Amino acid sequence: MRLVRTIVEEVDRRVKAVGGPAPYRVEGTDDARWVLMDYGDFVVHVFLEEARRYYDLERLWADAPRLEWDEHDGRAVATRP
Numbered sequence: 001m002r003l004v005r006t007i008v009e010e011v012d013r014r015v016k017a018v019g020g021p022a023p024y025r026v027e028g029t030d031d032a033r034w035v036l037m038d039y040g041d042f043v044v045h046v047f048l049e050e051a052r053r054y055y056d057l058e059r060l061w062a063d064a065p066r067l068e069w070d071e072h073d074g075r076a077v078a079t080r081p
Contacts, residue, residue: 001048004035004047
């Protein structure tokens with residue numbers, strides 16, 4: 001669970017580093033099995049592996065566009081329509 005908290009802190013740090021907003025809401029930090037960070041224009045989910053398998057969000061959102069984070073310029077890049 002420490003790993004989830006560390007990833008959440010790093011996501012927030014990197015979003016701020018590129019001039020992004022603070023999240024409107026962060027949920028799930030109490031037990032840190034699944035943390036949701038709502039930035040308004042995008043949402044970040046950070047899971048423990050067991051929670052990710054259980055909820056299987058990839059199946060629920062299979063038709064949504066996927067974005068990959070570009071480490072070089074700090075932007076999300078579409079990987080499929």
